Amino acid sequence: MSVKTLLINRTSLEGQVQVPGDKSISHRAVMFGSIANGITTIENFLPGEDCLSTISCFRQLGVDIVQNGSDVTVVGSGTEGLHQPEDTLYVGNSGTTIRLMMGILSGLSFTSTLEGDESIAKRPMTRVTLPLGKMGASIIGRNNGEFTPLTVEDQKLHGITYELPVASAQVKSAILLAGLQAEGETNVIEPVKTRDHTERMIKQFGGEFVREGDTVRITGGQILKGTHINVPGDISSAAFFLVAAAIVPGSDIILRNVGLNPTRTGIIDVLKAMGADLVIEPYDSESAEPAGDIRIKYSKLKGIIVEGDLIPRLIDEIPVIALLATQAQGNTVIKDASELKVKETNRIDTVVNELKKLGANIEATDDGMIIHGQQSLDGGTVSAHGDHRIGMMLSIAALLCKKDVRLEQSEAVAVSYPGFFDDLYSLVGK
Ligand code: SPQ
Numbered sequence: 424m425s426v427k428t429l430l431i432n433r434t435s436l437e438g439q440v441q442v443p444g445d446k447s448i449s450h451r452a453v454m455f456g457s458i459a460n461g462i463t464t465i466e467n468f469l470p471g472e473d474c475l476s477t478i479s480c481f482r483q484l485g486v487d488i489v490q491n492g493s494d495v496t497v498v499g500s501g502t503e504g505l506h507q508p509e510d511t512l513y514v515g516n517s518g519t520t521i522r523l524m525m526g527i528l529s530g531l532s533f534t535s536t537l538e539g540d541e542s543i544a545k546r547p548m549t550r551v552t553l554p555l556g557k558m559g560a561s562i563i564g565r566n567n568g569e570f571t572p573l574t575v576e577d578q579k580l581h582g583i584t585y586e587l588p589v590a591s592a593q594v595k596s597a598i599l600l601a602g603l604q605a606e607g608e609t610n611v612i613e614p615v616k617t618r619d620h621t622e623r624m625i626k627q628f629g630g631e632f633v634r635e636g637d638t639v640r641i642t643g644g645q646i647l648k649g650t651h652i653n654v655p656g657d658i659s660s661a662a663f664f665l666v667a668a669a670i671v672p673g674s675d676i677i678l679r680n681v682g683l684n685p686t687r688t689g690i691i692d693v694l695k696a697m698g699a700d701l702v703i704e705p706y707d708s709e710s711a712e713p714a715g716d717i718r719i720k721y722s723k724l725k726g727i728i729v730e731g732d733l734i735p736r737l738i739d740e741i742p743v744i745a746l747l748a749t750q751a752q753g754n755t756v757i758k759d760a761s762e763l764k765v766k767e768t769n770r771i772d773t774v775v776n777e778l779k780k781l782g783a784n785i786e787a788t789d790d791g792m793i794i795h796g797q798q799s800l801d802g803g804t805v806s807a808h809g810d811h812r813i814g815m816m817l818s819i820a821a822l823l824c825k826k827d828v829r830l831e832q833s834e835a836v837a838v839s840y841p842g843f844f845d846d847l848y849s850l851v852g853k
Contacts, residue, residue: 427833427844429821435673435721436822436850442661444469444493444654445682446839447592447620448712450477450519452652453488454600455628456497457481457505458527461649463628465495467680468654471839473517476539480524483508484535499649502604507533511572514539516767516809516838519593521571522551523621526597528575529560530604538572542767542809548573551597554585558601558609582607582643589762590735592617592686595639603630605643612638617735618686623711627652655682655714659812660840662690662740664850665719667819669699670750674721676850680706683713689737691717693744697724697751726753726796734759739766741791742774742816748794749783750823757791767810767838777805777813781820781828802826811838818847 449469454477456463468474470492478488478495485506487498505527512535514520521537525548528535538544552560552568558580564573582605587594595611599621602609614637622639625632628647633640661681668674683705694701700722705715726748729737737744741760748755763770775787782801785794802824807814814835821828836843 425834427830429828434851439677441679442656445657449474457486459499459647459649463497463649466653468495476515477520480512511536522593526600530580536574580605582609584610586612590615596621602641656680659739663815666743666747668719678717690740724751726751726755728756730758749798751796755794761790800824804829806831807835811835
């Protein structure tokens with residue numbers, strides 16, 4: 424376990440940073456490249472532990488993938504080119520890898536087994552195994568398919584119409600990936616629109632889907648063709664520095680090439696509603712995924728209510744939004760976010776418990792939290808609990824603390840942002 428003492432109290436942030444490639448898009452680029460025919464080149468791929476797990480699983484399935492930092496080449500031969508792996512496919516800490524891979528594996532003509540780390544072993548999988556089962560898949564796992572290890576058997580799939588009980592891009596994507604191999608048409612109905620990187624990527628690889636209101640429709644048997652994917656910076660990684668600049672007096676920073684897909688920009692809406700001083704310069708391009716630069720300066724903030732359709736657009740940013748709210752005048756209420764309980768940790772409990780250790784006035788509710796601002800933070804020993812987003816949120820909290828912060832399990836940040844501490848230190852000039 425790596426412990427970091429963060430001695431960066433009350434230093435303003437200045438300068439500019441280019442955050443690494445988007446995690447969700449990087450995973451999908453490798454997956455689509457692996458099931459497409461021909462060569463896919465990926466630029467600005469995120470070489471974080473989660474996306475490296477995706478590469479390693481597809482290599483085990485026989486795909487030739489060359490990775491050189493953030494440049495990746497995938498030589499795809501369609502789903503027929505995938506072979507039975509000799510060993511269990513290990514997904515590490517990555518929920519996206521295991522859930523989306525189940526969609527791909529369930530239509531293949533061999534049996535394979537997936538498992539991950541301790542955190543993955545606790546995350547619910549029936550949300551994926553149930554709809555895939557309705558498509559004809561056979562997936563066996565602990566507790567009736569709820570938990571890993573999960574064994575996916577050789578079966579033929581047929582299309583279904585499925586209404587998602589929870590808003591989840593991972594479940595939607597797993598069904599769409601299975602739908603590409605299924606006979607007939609597959610319809611996924613979303614309760615609230617979630618991130619649409621899978622749909623955009625189907626188009627980029629020469630496939631087709633239709634979106635009609637809440638429904639995404641796909642036809643099976645489509646042949647995908649390798650392509651070039653330029654991955655924008657990850658707004659979920661940028662969120663840590665957006666919040667840092669908004670709450671540390673004297674800060675003024677620019678974040679370059681940040682992904683601005685509207686299904687992901689809930690953090691911008693929250694910052695604006697709280698009164699943050701930010702300007703977005705969108706790039707003028709035809710790119711499948713929009714991106715741009717964001718300049719943000721310190722400003723006075725006010726508490727707000729974060730709820731409803733906004734939640735899936737900022738689900739991974741809630742830990743750092745909770746920190747943001749400790750520095751706003753008045754109360755911030757986060758509702759409709761019980762999905763936080765089934766992330767890398769129970770992010771309602773870990774956020775509340777760890778921020779309380781630093782002196783925050785924050786309470787857990789059944790579907791979110793209430794943060795009473797404005798609070799001064801003190802310092803002390805906290806833990807990432809193996810959760811990258813908790814580790815990064817606590818590191819940003821240290822910027823405001825009067826005393827030093829000792830962060831346990833700081834190595835967790837490498838799951839999505841291996842260079843996080845270097846970029847943080849460059850912005851605070853240390
Ligand atoms: O991949 P993993 O571990 O599930 O990662 C997280 C994260 O914080 O990085 C969630 F814990 O992001 C998910 C996100 O919460 C990534 C994702 C995707 O790429 O499709 C979708 C969201 O999950 P869900 O369950 O709402 O579909």
